[in-house]
Amino acid sequence: MNGWTGQILRVNLTTKTFQVEAFGEKFAHKWVGGRGFAVKILYDELAPGIDPLGPDNKLVVAVGPIAGIPAPNTGKTVVAAKSPITGGYGDGNLGTRMTEHLRKCGYDALIVEGRAERPTMLYIEDGKVEFLPADEVWGKGTYETNDWIYAKYGKGVGVLNIGQGGENMVRYAVVRSLEGRAGGRPGMGAVMGSKRLKAIVAKGTRPIPQADAAGMKKLGTDDLRTVHEMDKKSGWSIQSTTGVLAWCNEVAALPVRNFRKTHHPDAWKCDGERLNNARIATYGCPNCTMRCGITIHDDLGRESELDYENVGLLGPNLEIFDLPPIGALNYMCDDYGIDTMSGGCVLSFYADAVEHGAVSGDLRFGDAEGFKKVLTAIALRQGRIGNLLAEGSMRAAQAFGRGSIDYAMQVKGLEVAAYNCKFIPGMALAFGVSPIGAHHKESWVITFELKQTSRESYGPEKAQKVIDLQRIRGGLFEYIVACRFPWIELGWSLDNYPKYFKAVSGIDWTLDDFWKVSDRVYSMIKLFWLREFPASDRRLDYPPAVWFDPANADTEGPIAGQHLEYDKYDGLLQHYYDIRGYDRRGFPTKATLARLGLSAEAAAAEKFGSLA
Amino acid sequence: MKVTVKLIGPFVNLHGFSEKAVEVPPSSTIDEVLGLVGIDKARPKIVTRNGRAAAAGEKVEEGDRVVVSPIYSGG
Numbered sequence: 001m002n003g004w005t006g007q008i009l010r011v012n013l014t015t016k017t018f019q020v021e022a023f024g025e026k027f028a029h030k031w032v033g034g035r036g037f038a039v040k041i042l043y044d045e046l047a048p049g050i051d052p053l054g055p056d057n058k059l060v061v062a063v064g065p066i067a068g069i070p071a072p073n074t075g076k077t078v079v080a081a082k083s084p085i086t087g088g089y090g091d092g093n094l095g096t097r098m099t100e101h102l103r104k105c106g107y108d109a110l111i112v113e114g115r116a117e118r119p120t121m122l123y124i125e126d127g128k129v130e131f132l133p134a135d136e137v138w139g140k141g142t143y144e145t146n147d148w149i150y151a152k153y154g155k156g157v158g159v160l161n162i163g164q165g166g167e168n169m170v171r172y173a174v175v176r177s178l179e180g181r182a183g184g185r186p187g188m189g190a191v192m193g194s195k196r197l198k199a200i201v202a203k204g205t206r207p208i209p210q211a212d213a214a215g216m217k218k219l220g221t222d223d224l225r226t227v228h229e230m231d232k233k234s235g236w237s238i239q240s241t242t243g244v245l246a247w248c249n250e251v252a253a254l255p256v257r258n259f260r261k262t263h264h265p266d267a268w269k270c271d272g273e274r275l276n277n278a279r280i281a282t283y284g285c286p287n288c289t290m291r292c293g294i295t296i297h298d299d300l301g302r303e304s305e306l307d308y309e310n311v312g313l314l315g316p317n318l319e320i321f322d323l324p325p326i327g328a329l330n331y332m333c334d335d336y337g338i339d340t341m342s343g344g345c346v347l348s349f350y351a352d353a354v355e356h357g358a359v360s361g362d363l364r365f366g367d368a369e370g371f372k373k374v375l376t377a378i379a380l381r382q383g384r385i386g387n388l389l390a391e392g393s394m395r396a397a398q399a400f401g402r403g404s405i406d407y408a409m410q411v412k413g414l415e416v417a418a419y420n421c422k423f424i425p426g427m428a429l430a431f432g433v434s435p436i437g438a439h440h441k442e443s444w445v446i447t448f449e450l451k452q453t454s455r456e457s458y459g460p461e462k463a464q465k466v467i468d469l470q471r472i473r474g475g476l477f478e479y480i481v482a483c484r485f486p487w488i489e490l491g492w493s494l495d496n497y498p499k500y501f502k503a504v505s506g507i508d509w510t511l512d513d514f515w516k517v518s519d520r521v522y523s524m525i526k527l528f529w530l531r532e533f534p535a536s537d538r539r540l541d542y543p544p545a546v547w548f549d550p551a552n553a554d555t556e557g558p559i560a561g562q563h564l565e566y567d568k569y570d571g572l573l574q575h576y577y578d579i580r581g582y583d584r585r586g587f588p589t590k591a592t593l594a595r596l597g598l599s600a601e602a603a604a605a606e607k608f609g610s611l612a
Numbered sequence: 613m614k615v616t617v618k619l620i621g622p623f624v625n626l627h628g629f630s631e632k633a634v635e636v637p638p639s640s641t642i643d644e645v646l647g648l649v650g651i652d653k654a655r656p657k658i659v660t661r662n663g664r665a666a667a668a669g670e671k672v673e674e675g676d677r678v679v680v681s682p683i684y685s686g687g
Contacts, residue, residue: 234682235625236621236622236682238621238622238624238625239621241684243621243684247620247621247658247679247681250618250660250663250677250681251660251663251679272620272621273624273630444685447684450660450664450665451665455664485685488685489684491656558663559663
């Protein structure tokens with residue numbers, strides 16, 4: 001079957017056994033790969049209500065049909081499981097050589113089941129699977145673990161690993177790969193840790209089945225060169241994503257002081273210009289010519305790789321504006337294997353809770369050394385506070401009480417990314433309806449919202465744009481598994497992706513065919529949520545309450561006195577549901593599911609919750 | 613009258629400054645201000661005036677802050 005290896009590797013850590021399972025064209029064409037494969041597998045195989053940190057959860061590692069083949073920014077892999085922080089479907093993608101090696105071992109996906117008796121490293125080499133002891137690196141950070149793996153197998157292998165955050169089941173621990181960055185914000189690292197799975201290593205040598213391998217090779221390598229030239233011409237990589245910081249500060253969208261403020265006069269100290277000046281190296285994923293990671297020395301001289309989200313949330317959000325301590329907090333998150341975004345939001349939430357008397361403590365905004373101590377307590381689950389904060393801001397707020405849930409910056413349990421939506425209704429909606437909890441990867445609508453529409457509007461044009469972007473970003477790029485940057489930052493045409501798909505699979509799809517898959521994948525994720533939370537309603541899609549609070553409105557600047565309004569937000573949410581074909585609770589209707597070929601899945605879901 | 617022009621991202625490197633005060637004739641438009649500092653009209657960008665999106669023909673006022681940024685897509 002061209003375009004897919006047609007095989008999934010299933011591994012059981014409890015029994016130390018594995019089996020290779022075949023899948024056919026029907027499955028491949030319906031779900032394509034990556035997120036599509038992951039949600040279908042998890043929906044079919046996980047019983048509702050299982051403990052996400054128990055042996056019954058499964059970790060899915062999945063790639064797409066153009067994975068492992070040189071083409072613009074195709075070095076990404078999806079990691080997915082039932083999320084320990086949201087309780088719903090969770091996933092993330094990361095750049096890694098695992099992408100190429102998993103496919104060259106002969107698999108489009110890996111399913112990890114059970115729980116190992118001892119810390120384990122899974123080693124896959126073509127048809128071989130080994131369960132190896134990892135006691136030597138259990139308790140070690142991701143950098144040392146990665147070095148240990150490279151010393152054994154060389155630098156060319158594919159690696160996914162976790163740090164102490166994953167081992168200790170911090171609910172927002174990520175999966176790391178030093179060849180790219182981190183993935184699986186909704187706790188995929190914690191799921192690995194719960195299975196005592198320290199690392200997965202793969203080394204593959206088998207050919208990847210392609211309809212037109214020679215044509216794809218030429219197309220992919222030519223296009224990599226073209227994208228590289230486009231990037232050089234545009235100058236995007238000079239500051240990469242970190243240019244966003246200065247812009248957010250100008251338009252009152254920067255998270256400052258746990259999102260209480262939207263801009264700060266000192267923000268320039270950690271903006272893209274300063275980062276570029278402090279740069280000692282540049283980092284990128286396999287098959288990428290837009291190397292977006294800017295590496296600087298932190299305050300201990302360690303090399304810390306930064307992008308906008310982690311600077312925004314570990315910097316201004318904590319009222320820290322000097323790059324070296326921001327770099328240090330980022331390095332610690334990366335080494336512990338903790339999500340930098342949720343990590344930043346949890347730290348800022350704690351400082352806010354102390355300030356507002358919800359919990360006693362001496363942590364203050366701006367205290368970098370204090371934040372470092374709390375971060376270590378979280379990663380190692382030290383003490384009551386470390387343990388509570390390791391649960392994420394939603395659960396910590398439930399424990400602290402005193403109204404602190406209102407300023408826990410999360411949706412569905414997952415913390416928001418670095419965009420302060422105090423008065424950006426469309427982006428607030430994008431966070432609200434992101435299918436894995438608040439994440440910017442699904443739909444980044446701010447520039448459209450500010451440039452093409454009125455900021456004050458809660459109209460259907462914003463809901464439509466959120467959906468359009470979800471179909472591309474949370475759909476196409478998550479199941480074909482490629483990075484969105486060439487398209488969104490350089491204008492690389494989306495029409496290129498059906499060309500790649502045709503070259504590898506022989507299938508001639510239009511972009512509309514892909515959008516149908518996107519809608520199917522989103523609906524499937526919704527069914528996963530329905531099964532887990534059958535009594536839930538549209539309030540699950542509401543952003544943090546503090547954005548609606550008049551007392552929290554800016555007192556000066558571009559949006560002084562303005563804030564989100566519940567009635568209007570609810571209307572915007574309804575526009576989204578109407579366009580999507582969802583009911584008033586926010587779930588796809590039976591008619592929508594039938595149109596997307598999901599009638600059987602709908603019938604299965606109705607055993608647990610009703611559909612309109 | 614004077615306005616401040618702030619550039620973001622690659623615009624800084626293209627034009628050799630990050631932020632500067634610019635003397636402009638009264639009733640100048642955003643487009644005219646950008647023309648004075650040499651910003652390419654055809655290059656995709658988002659322009660704000662005092663933190664709110666600004667149209668090309670919008671008139672500037674004394675003390676305004678005009679910001680020119682690429683159309684980012686997030687981190």
